[in-house]
Amino acid sequence: MKIIDFALNHSRTFIAVLFFLIIAGTSTYLTIPKEAAPDVNIPFIYISLSDRGIAPEDSERLLVKPVEDEVKTVEGLKEMRSTSYSGGGNVLLEFDAGFNADKAMDDIREKVDRAKGNLPDNADDPTINEVNVSAFPILLISLSGDVQERSLQRFAEILQDEIEGIPSVLEAKIGGKRKEQVDVIIDVRSLEGYNLRLEELINIVNQNNQMISAGEQDTGDGSFSISVPGLYENLEDVLETPIKSQGDSVIRFKDVAKVKKTFEDRSNYARVGGKPAITIEVSKRVGENLIDTVNAVKE
Incomplete structure (x- = not known):
C-alpha cells in the first residue's frame, strides 16, 4: 500500500515518470533493429565432395566413408548425416547448441586434410562451409x-554495381545471365581453296588472342610489370587477323569464316510470368539492419 499511497501523494511526479517511460519505450521500439530472420548461429557444417563420373556406390565407399571416419571424432558433434550420388557426395554435421563455430571449423579442416590422402587421385578438394542464415538473400x-537479352543483362550489371555500393549490402548475385561468346562459322570450301587446315586456323586465333608479358621496368622508384595487349576487343579484330600470305596478297580470317556475337548455352533459367528474366539476389552483411538495407536497395 505504501507504493499506492506514494503515487497518490505525488501524483504529478508519478504521472511524469510514467509519461517518460512510455515515451522512452516507444522511441526504443521504433529505433531498435528489427529482422524477420535475425542473425542466428546455426549448428551445422557442410562438407561437399566431388569426383566427376563416380558412381553413387563408389562415392559412398571412396569419398564419403573416409571423411566420415575422420570427422566423427570432432568435439561437440551431435549427429552426422551423409548423401552419396553420381559425381560426388556430402556430409552434414550437426553440433550441440552454443558450439564454438571457429574451433569446430578448424578441427574439421584438419581432419578433412587427413582424409584427403585416402580419397581417389582425381577427386576434387573437399569444400567445407558453415550454414549461415545471414548469407541467405533478403531480397529478390x-x-x-x-528488350534484347544483351540490353537486359547490361542493365542488370549496372543495377548490381549500384546495389553492391550500399555499405550494408554484402553481395548482389545475378541469376539467369549468360556469358557472351563469339561463334565462328567456317567456310570449308574457302579453307580448302587456300590450302588451309582447321587446326591451323584455331592455332592462329589462339596465338593472336593472348596477353603477352614484356618483363619489368625499373624506374628507380619501383618496378612495374609491362604487358603487351594482344586480346581481341571486337569482331573486326577477329575478321582482320592475317592467316597466310599468298604472293602480294594477305589471306585474312574474314576470307574463310564469318563471326557473330551470341550467348553460351544456358546453365540456369529465370522466368517471370513465363517470360525469360534476370534476377538479382541481394544479401546483407552480418549485423546490419534488415529493414534499413531493404529500403536502401529499393531507393
Missing part, C-alpha cells in the same frame, strides 16, 4: 521486358 529483384 526480377528484371524482364520486351
